[in-house]
């Protein structure tokens with residue numbers, strides 16, 4: 001990586017802490033990703049992206065800002081990238097996947113707050129994340145109570161926090177709330193960027209994001225093959241990079257990788273031997289560099305073939321229909337698309353478990369590992385009924401609760417291995 005010290009300094013990054021972060025991240029990446037066998041050649045692009053995740057990509061953001069484009073950060077898949085692109089902005093997902101700066105975070109938040117929220121604070125308070133520091137606007141959303149209340153404390157810490165309200169029911173009123181929130185968000189984006197959302201710019205934004213999602217759907221579909229052509233770890237990584245990378249370049253790279261995976265499937269070539277136990281992960285999103293659970297699963301004689309998560313199919317499986325010739329009609333199409341997202345903050349939320357069942361069938365999975373972050377009420381509470389429903393449908397399910405620490409690695413590994421034994425006897 002080139003020397004980006006001056007760029008990081010200009011963004012106000014704490015260089016000492018940041019150096020330690022990059023060193024830890026680099027080592028973890030080598031140990032977890034580069035040590036895998038039979039990786040597709042196409043993963044080299046994503047290895048490169050990760051090696052430059054705080055370098056080249058940040059330079060691109062800085063350059064975009066110099067050209068007058070606005071960088072909009074978010075923590076949730078309910079924030080439509082289409083709208084950001086329609087004002088020629090750059091959308092970045094802010095990751096919050098590491099146990100960093102937790103001490104500082106716990107001075108502002110209760111200890112029993114989920115790791116994702118603590119990490120969001122930790123990165124900001126520790127001045128560790130050049131993405132956060134590059135944002136002109138950070139968008140929060142009223143989803144779970146944890147995030148909703150945490151944003152009140154987060155507001156004074158950042159330059160411009162814009163909080164979007166979200167419905168909690170899939171009702172006609174709920175859809176109306178979402179549409180009005182997206183309308184207000186357009187107004188905010190237009191004000192910040194000085195650019196108008198037009199039919200043309202919105203259609204272009206929709207097409208770019210749809211192409212990105214189509215590539216991810218193609219990737220997800222290829223994972224139905226046995227042997228699995230790509231590891232769950234690599235597929236998760238691609239889902240994580242989805243939130244940071246330039247969307248057009250990303251789409252191109254995923255499609256190139258899929259060409260290679262198609263050939264692998266034809267040649268019956270995979271990352272694990274044919275017949276390896278296949279699992280799906282369902283639950284909370286896994287942000288970079290939260291790789292603990294997938295690493296434990298895939299080093300326990302099982303392969304992950306799908307993620308029912310916002311960093312996974314819940315975030316990518318729906319396209320926005322390009323229908324309508326007015327901004328209003330396109331806004332309706334965008335609202336319809338996002339209103340499908342079956343986050344556990346919705347009540348009731350039957351489509352989520354139904355989709356887990358569908359995924360299990362189409363990806364030929366042997367079982368489901370339900371992953372909740374500790375103190376995440378929506379997913380922990382929903383995990384009980386999800387497990388019941390899946391087991392009723394003869395889909396073995398393991399419920400795990402964890403955080404970003406490494407303390408429970410041994411215990412998790414034992415439970416995963418016991419679950420794999422159960423799947424083998426199925």
Ligand code: BJ8
Nearest residue numbers: 076077114143144146310343376
């Ligand atoms: S649409 S899943 S990205 S809200 S883990 S902070 S829920 S206490 S992340 Fe999410 Fe949007 Fe929903 Fe998806 Fe709260 Fe749970 Fe923490 Fe969470």
